[in-house]
Amino acid sequence: MILDEIIARTKVDLERKKKEFPLEWLGRSLAYNPFPPRDVHKVLKSTKENPYRIIAEIKKASPSKGVIREDFDPLTIAKAYEEGGADALSILTEPHYFKGDIEYLTQIRRYVPMPLLRKDFIIDKYQLVEALVYGADFVLLIAKALTRKQLKELLEYTWHLGMEALVEIHDKKDLIKAIFAGANIIGINHRNLETFEMDMSLSERLIPLIPNSKIIVAESGIYEHEQVKHLHDVGADAFLVGEHFMRQDDIASALKKLKGETV
Numbered sequence: 001m002i003l004d005e006i007i008a009r010t011k012v013d014l015e016r017k018k019k020e021f022p023l024e025w026l027g028r029s030l031a032y033n034p035f036p037p038r039d040v041h042k043v044l045k046s047t048k049e050n051p052y053r054i055i056a057e058i059k060k061a062s063p064s065k066g067v068i069r070e071d072f073d074p075l076t077i078a079k080a081y082e083e084g085g086a087d088a089l090s091i092l093t094e095p096h097y098f099k100g101d102i103e104y105l106t107q108i109r110r111y112v113p114m115p116l117l118r119k120d121f122i123i124d125k126y127q128l129v130e131a132l133v134y135g136a137d138f139v140l141l142i143a144k145a146l147t148r149k150q151l152k153e154l155l156e157y158t159w160h161l162g163m164e165a166l167v168e169i170h171d172k173k174d175l176i177k178a179i180f181a182g183a184n185i186i187g188i189n190h191r192n193l194e195t196f197e198m199d200m201s202l203s204e205r206l207i208p209l210i211p212n213s214k215i216i217v218a219e220s221g222i223y224e225h226e227q228v229k230h231l232h233d234v235g236a237d238a239f240l241v242g243e244h245f246m247r248q249d250d251i252a253s254a255l256k257k258l259k260g261e262t263v
């Protein structure tokens with residue numbers, strides 16, 4: 001089970017980090033934090049003027065695809081996303097399976113204006129403080145990786161720190177967890193994180209069950225404008241896209257095309 005494996009590895013790293021840099025130490029650096037979190041609601045909610053909100057992902061590798069992009073410079077990619085009109089960036093910070101690095105958040109935050117998502121396997125409040133210190137505006141919380149109680153506690157602590165969370169679901173059980181925890185932003189991941197199977201009709205089935213007040217993000221397997229248009233028509237506000245962009249030479253043009261702009 002890959003998700004269990006990633007979480008077990010994350011726990012080992014976490015114990016080491018907590019010894020090396022105790023929470024009190026990390027917390028102290030918040031006094032000098034140059035990166036207060038920014039409002040992500042207004043950039044992710046679809047409007048008439050800007051219907052297709054894009055969260056563009058920076059990821060070198062993944063368990064299902066291996067290395068996706070050899071020529072990988074996170075800041076260059078972030079700038080291309082800015083040029084293409086991305087609304088927010090999703091930055092993989094998990095080091096072993098996605099070849100990410102938490103330092104990418106700080107590097108990118110200095111140079112691009114869009115809100116940043118810390119995309120990782122968050123199971124502990126320590127990682128939320130870390131996300132804030134390194135410059136994240138919002139974090140990923142995966143419903144399947146957490147109990148109801150854990151999800152609620154982590155979500156509330158995220159808000160306490162002034163950040164937001166994208167709460168990711170893959171079925172009705174996850175959705176119920178997300179609603180009970182009080183999630184404002186719900187991501188429907190078309191990818192099953194255990195089997196890697198894709199179900200592109202999942203958004204169609206789950207969106208009608210989500211209260212209107214929530215911001216809805218369609219995640220994974222998105223590569224053409226027709227898909228974005230269809231998912232928007234069934235109620236999605238924003239679209240999380242990784243692999244498609246990571247495989248492009250001209251990332252900015254690919255982003256514009258995905259939004260339906262003529263390039």
Ligand SMILES: O=C(O)c1ccccc1NCC(=O)[C@H](O)[C@H](O)COP(=O)(O)O
Nearest residue numbers: 062063064193219220221222241242243
């Ligand atoms: O993608 C994987 O192999 C994976 C495995 C285990 C946990 C998470 C995983 N991926 C995270 C994601 O779902 C994607 O990075 C994200 O939604 C973007 O998807 P895509 O556009 O298909 O790269």
